[in-house]
Amino acid sequence: MAVTIKKVGVIGSGQMGNGIAQVAALAGLDVVLNDVSDEHLKSAMATINGHLSRQVARQAITEDARKKALDRITSTETLDGLSDCDLVIETAVEKEEVKRKIFHELCAVLKPEAIVATNSSSISITRLAASTDRPERFIGIHFMNPVPQMELVELIRGIATDDMTFDTAKEFVGKLGKQIAVSEDFPAFIVNRILLPMINEAIYTLYEGVGNVEAIDAAMKLGAHHPMGPLELADFIGLDTCLSIMQVLHEGLADSKYRPCPLLVKYVEAGWLGRKTQRGFYDYRGDKPVPTR
Ligand SMILES: CC(=O)CC(=O)SCCNC(=O)CCNC(=O)[C@H](O)C(C)(C)COP(=O)(O)OP(=O)(O)OC[C@H]1O[C@@H](n2cnc3c(N)ncnc32)[C@H](O)[C@@H]1OP(=O)(O)O
């Protein structure tokens, strides 16, 4: 039987964390947002306010709803601040060791009946659950980017996840107005198992000189009706996240078809991570994006 979630903790206030905080607060839940620095938290609150204000401007929500949603979000730099949450969703970087450390520290302070979830794009839910004190109350709740716009959330059970946790997560996602797709716990789940090899192939297409950035993106936007070209989408997701997902697929499925493109590795090594660092397959520092190849 599902338990009703009233207070949600979100760890990591980057593009996914701030989006999840926004939709949860708009749905009437109390939200505690955590990150490693006050600067990150202030920036996340400004982003959320910006998105909510746009929604007010186009009359999707009222000014009162914007204010109430913002009032429902508090922020904290320590995991202690999440101790009384009913559900905590981890949305920090896509690095297993970072996530494991967070879960270890979180579980020491979190009330025992609380559910712990990860927004991981690719990492084994069963393995992450094993780093907690509550594998039966652990689940993958995988939102899509940009969270406020995308209808889908993948739900992934680990081997030990119990029915109460699954039902609670399903009810929570429904309350946010989103649809679920249930995925088995295999590397990168459903969406990224299909999407990321396509993006990686687009980067190989660039690497091998089949087309330049503009041609590849135009080809897929105009020729396959994708809303964004694959390289534009890679920049949007974050090239560090794309690389981490490909590494999980490559290692987890032991198939050379998932080998991350060396050009993707090079961009990440340069610190050109896409929109979040202002440079990736496009340079975003000017008035409009300029291809970097
Ligand atoms: C990596 C993973 O683990 C899984 C993933 O998420 S994979 C990525 C999945 N996402 C996609 O494939 C996204 C593909 N792109 C799209 O669907 C569209 O380009 C888009 C929805 C992002 C933008 O649509 P658009 O019509 O071109 O842009 P635009 O009209 O400017 O924006 C539409 C809405 O999206 C919002 N939006 C755009 N970018 C946003 C962002 N980064 N964050 C939040 N909201 C955003 C805008 O605010 C706007 O909302 P309002 O109508 O409320 O003002």
Ligand SMILES: NC(=O)C1=CN([C@@H]2O[C@H](COP(=O)(O)OP(=O)(O)OC[C@H]3O[C@@H](n4cnc5c(N)ncnc54)[C@H](OP(=O)(O)O)[C@@H]3O)[C@@H](O)[C@H]2O)C=CC1
């Ligand atoms: N980007 C996407 O399209 C999607 C991403 N995801 C997944 O969501 C997660 C987050 O991705 P995304 O939001 O794009 O990443 P971002 O890099 O935008 O945000 C991650 C945030 O977490 C912070 N952080 C790092 N370590 C910690 C920690 N120990 N405690 C608290 N906060 C921490 C980061 O700070 P700092 O920058 O200082 O490291 C940053 O503010 C990843 O697991 C990713 O795979 C899921 C769906 C889609």
